[in-house]
Amino acid sequence: xxxxxxxxxxxxxxxxxxxxxxxxxxxxxxxxxxxxxxxxxxxxxxxxxxxxxxxxxxxxxxxxxxxxxxxxxxxxxxxxxxxxxxxxxxxxxxxxxxxxxxxxxxxxxxxxxxxxxxxxxxxxxxxxxxxxxxxxxxxxxxxxxxxxxxxxxxxxxxxxxxxxxxxxxxxxxxxxxxxxxxxxxxxxxxxxxxxxxxxxxxxxxxxxxxxxxxxxxxxxxxxxxxxxxxxxxxxxxxxxxxxxxxxxxxxxxxxxxxxxxxxxxxxxxxxxxxxxxxxxxxxxxxxxxxxxxxxxxxxxxxxxxxxxxxxxxxxxxxxxxxxxxxxxxxxxxxxxxxxxxxxxxxxxxxxxxxxxxxxxxxxxxxxxxxxxxxxxxxxxxxxxxxxxxxxxxx
Amino acid sequence: xxxxxxxxxxxxxxxxxxxxxxxxxxxxxxxxxxxxxxxxxxxxxxxxxxxxxxxxxxxxxxxxxxxxxxxxxxxxxxxxxxxxxxxxxxxxxxxxxxxxxxxxxxxxxxxxxxxxxxxxxxxxxxxxxxxxxxxxxxxxxxxxxxxxxxxxxxxxxxxxxxxxxxxxxxxxxxxxxxxxxxxxxxxxxxxxxxxxxxxxxxxxxxxxxxxxxxxxxxxxxxxxxxxxxxxxxxxxx
Ligand SMILES: Cc1cc2nc3c(=O)[nH]c(=O)nc-3n(C[C@H](O)[C@H](O)[C@H](O)COP(=O)(O)OP(=O)(O)OC[C@H]3O[C@@H](n4cnc5c(N)ncnc54)[C@H](O)[C@@H]3O)c2cc1C
Ligand code: SF4
Ligand code: FES
Numbered sequence: 001x002x003x004x005x006x007x008x009x010x011x012x013x014x015x016x017x018x019x020x021x022x023x024x025x026x027x028x029x030x031x032x033x034x035x036x037x038x039x040x041x042x043x044x045x046x047x048x049x050x051x052x053x054x055x056x057x058x059x060x061x062x063x064x065x066x067x068x069x070x071x072x073x074x075x076x077x078x079x080x081x082x083x084x085x086x087x088x089x090x091x092x093x094x095x096x097x098x099x100x101x102x103x104x105x106x107x108x109x110x111x112x113x114x115x116x117x118x119x120x121x122x123x124x125x126x127x128x129x130x131x132x133x134x135x136x137x138x139x140x141x142x143x144x145x146x147x148x149x150x151x152x153x154x155x156x157x158x159x160x161x162x163x164x165x166x167x168x169x170x171x172x173x174x175x176x177x178x179x180x181x182x183x184x185x186x187x188x189x190x191x192x193x194x195x196x197x198x199x200x201x202x203x204x205x206x207x208x209x210x211x212x213x214x215x216x217x218x219x220x221x222x223x224x225x226x227x228x229x230x231x232x233x234x235x236x237x238x239x240x241x242x243x244x245x246x247x248x249x250x251x252x253x254x255x256x257x258x259x260x261x262x263x264x265x266x267x268x269x270x271x272x273x274x275x276x277x278x279x280x281x282x283x284x285x286x287x288x289x290x291x292x293x294x295x296x297x298x299x300x301x302x303x304x305x306x307x308x309x310x311x312x313x314x315x316x317x318x319x320x321x322x323x324x325x326x327x328x329x330x331x332x333x334x335x336x337x338x339x340x341x342x343x344x345x346x347x348x349x350x351x352x353x354x355x356x357x358x359x360x361x362x363x364x365x366x367x368x369x370x371x372x373x374x375x376x377x378x379x380x381x382x383x384x385x386x387x388x389x390x391x392x393x394x
Numbered sequence: 395x396x397x398x399x400x401x402x403x404x405x406x407x408x409x410x411x412x413x414x415x416x417x418x419x420x421x422x423x424x425x426x427x428x429x430x431x432x433x434x435x436x437x438x439x440x441x442x443x444x445x446x447x448x449x450x451x452x453x454x455x456x457x458x459x460x461x462x463x464x465x466x467x468x469x470x471x472x473x474x475x476x477x478x479x480x481x482x483x484x485x486x487x488x489x490x491x492x493x494x495x496x497x498x499x500x501x502x503x504x505x506x507x508x509x510x511x512x513x514x515x516x517x518x519x520x521x522x523x524x525x526x527x528x529x530x531x532x533x534x535x536x537x538x539x540x541x542x543x544x545x546x547x548x549x550x551x552x553x554x555x556x557x558x559x560x561x562x563x564x565x566x567x568x569x570x571x572x573x574x575x576x577x578x579x580x581x582x583x584x585x586x587x588x589x590x591x592x593x594x595x596x597x598x599x600x601x602x603x604x605x606x607x608x609x610x611x612x613x614x615x616x617x618x619x620x621x622x623x624x625x626x627x628x629x630x631x
Contacts, residue, residue: 043449146455189496306451
């Protein structure tokens with residue numbers, strides 16, 4: 001039998017991880033991405049390889065997924081990770097009131113933590129606010145967003161997957177019953193409309209997933225973009241990720257990367273999906289919150305400020321999701337449209353797991369019984385990523 | 395918004411085999427915005443066919459290199475204020491010395507392959523490059539290395555312009571950074587299209603946005619190559 005043809009729409013973290021897993025399980029894979037690799041939310045993330053500790057009190061399911069996947073990514077793609085761990089730091093009584101719940105939450109989610117005296121914390125991270133009351137070591141890390149995606153894309157390439165950049169899906173090819181049989185897309189580098197048929201289409205278009213699914217007709221997947229701002233400063237003022245020991249809030253994470261640090265983030269609702277401005281008051285808030293944890297930010301040059309948008313699904317959505325931590329829909333079940341699966345939400349840290357669950361569903365739909373292996377196999381060097389052959393230029 | 399400027403973006407366009415040209419876009423901008431913000435807005439609100447590359451928007455991925463008013467820039471951290479004035483022009487071209495995919499995007503495949511061949515280390519110990527290649531063996535903390543593989547140095551290099559076979563500054567700097575001059579790497583760098591082709595124009599170090607100082611690294615690599623030759627001449631192993 002010929003290999004089934006799968007099309008993945010979107011080359012964010014989710015799309016490249018899905019492409020790799022599909023190829024690993026023996027499918028012929030074509031990825032269509034309307035821009036360059038990870039130009040959407042994925043490229044612009046904070047870069048925190050979550051230990052899960054941030055969610056250990058309020059959202060233990062996410063926390064457990066994070067710690068499990070954190071350990072897997074460290075193993076399979078160390079080439080893009082700063083594995084130095086992180087600290088949760090308490091600066092006042094409100095932070096201290098969170099301490100007990102934090103210790104218990106981390107224990108519940110098998111996240112290994114270690115409490116440090118202020119002196120110990122300051123000897124590890126001399127730029128921390130000297131007024132800190134307590135600190136916990138956690139297994140956080142930092143990743144390079146583009147290279148994380150390139151690595152998965154390179155591994156997909158090695159298994160024959162073709163990744164077409166600058167190809168915007170504009171419509172689906174439907175059969176007489178409204179089922180999806182392929183896609184029509186605009187190749188933006190040549191300005192030509194092209195078509196591909198497929199046995200299954202996976203919509204991994206992030207915040208744009210609702211817009212894309214809408215091309216299949218009667219599918220209603222309302223997604224509210226909830227962006228956040230991040231601000232990069234021009235000095236590596238810490239070696240580990242610095243978190244505020246408290247409920248997740250604005251500007252409570254500082255992520256070191258290369259020779260800089262990035263403070264983030266916020267959360268608000270936006271209307272336009274394609275361009276979200278960076279607001280000055282939010283940049284100022286990051287600065288103030290960052291200075292509470294690392295006062296030396298005050299004297300450090302700002303290097304850049306940027307935004308990314310979380311794909312938050314409206315709670316009234318009718319489809320049933322496979323999991324609570326990310327959304328994976330079989331549109332056959334939710335809308336009686338066969339041949340189309342949508343995956344959105346989640347985190348960069350859990351990209352591999354999201355792909356595993358999605359491809360499990362795809363295999364089940366296509367009657368294939370192939371186990372997922374992506375947790376065991378090292379990812380190829382990110383530098384082996386290449387464009388689809390017909391896109392190569394002389 | 396603190397201030398509003400009126401500027402004209404002049405953008406290089408190339409689609410398939412069609413002839414190339416520039417498109418002009420009159421834009422209202424905040425001078426403290428970055429050049430890339432304006433380009434993204436042109437795509438979002440004026441011309442959906444514009445092709446350009448970007449990912450991280452904070453100088454860690456190296457995707458957004460372009461030639462801005464004649465000079466190689468990482469557009470995501472280049473404030474508009476630093477390249478033009480109110481009422482002025484921002485001419486944006488794709489990087490030189492790379493094949494153009496379309497408009498402002500270039501194909502980096504060969505460049506990435508070369509970085510791979512010379513063994514450039516994507517992750518190094520924290521103290522490593524601050525001391526220009528001296529390794530602090532006590533240090534078990536790691537960080538992503540300085541070179542973000544943006545290609546700006548190759549775009550700016552006058553020698554790369556004369557021959558695509560020249561490995562180029564980032565690749566030679568990558569060999570120096572890796573320090574592992576095994577026979578395969580030596581064959582590449584100790585050759586006509588390797589370290590000896592550089593004419594010390596220092597354009598690379600001038601445009602590098604990420605503290606790499608490729609020109610210094612090429613000179614250091616040459617010293618190491620000469621030292622090896624001398625050792626070999628005297629039969630020292
Ligand atoms: C502010 C912020 C900070 C974050 N920080 C972290 C963090 O530190 N750690 C972490 O683990 N997670 C983090 N996340 C979460 C994480 O970034 C996202 O969950 C993840 O990037 C989502 O990836 P995605 O592939 O689903 O979406 P996207 O990256 O948005 O990918 C969707 C892709 O689809 C493409 N597309 C859209 N329409 C079409 C079309 N018609 N045809 C073809 N292609 C199309 C888009 O161009 C885009 O590339 C953060 C999120 C936000 C908002
Ligand atoms: S050496 Fe500098 S300019 Fe050249 S690719 Fe690396 S970061 Fe870019
Ligand atoms: S977009 Fe990543 S370096 Fe500019």
